Amino acid sequence: MFAILPDEIETFAESLFYKRLSEVENLLPHTREILTGKFEANFSDFAGTFVPISVKKHLEDAIQFCGYFLENVSISAEAKDSIRLEQAKLEFYGCGKNFVIRRIRSASKNEKKASKRTRFWVRLWKKEFIR
Numbered sequence: 001m002f003a004i005l006p007d008e009i010e011t012f013a014e015s016l017f018y019k020r021l022s023e024v025e026n027l028l029p030h031t032r033e034i035l036t037g038k039f040e041a042n043f044s045d046f047a048g049t050f051v052p053i054s055v056k057k058h059l060e061d062a063i064q065f066c067g068y069f070l071e072n073v074s075i076s077a078e079a080k081d082s083i084r085l086e087q088a089k090l091e092f093y094g095c096g097k098n099f100v101i102r103r104i105r106s107a108s109k110n111e112k113k114a115s116k117r118t119r120f121w122v123r124l125w126k127k128e129f130i131r
Helices: 006-027 029-034 039-047 057-072 077-095
Strands: 099-106 115-124 127-130
Touching: 006 029, 006 039, 006 057, 029 077, 039 057, 057 077, 077 099
Parallel strands: none
Antiparallel strands: 099 115, 115 127
């Protein structure tokens, strides 16, 4: 009979968490860059409350983490827009959706205040159009 020590269980659990974190970081490179210093700590909080159920677990993790971050962490409007866009791209390309739309704020260097714009991804037949 083999005895499993608590330290071994803890080490194994940590390795699974860091594998999960690494996969989500790879799927969300812009979000990781924007959230330097906040990404891992918030993912740790998120991972304790969310268990993906689909066969694309890492993709589901990344998409849901974006939503978690947008709802629970105070960040700038520009950062939120970047996260929303990355989330939308994952939904479109990773989940095989035919249509994804996001409303974002953007301000050019010449504009004093941000204007709302709409970005959408549409898949018609086998061609993709991004606007």
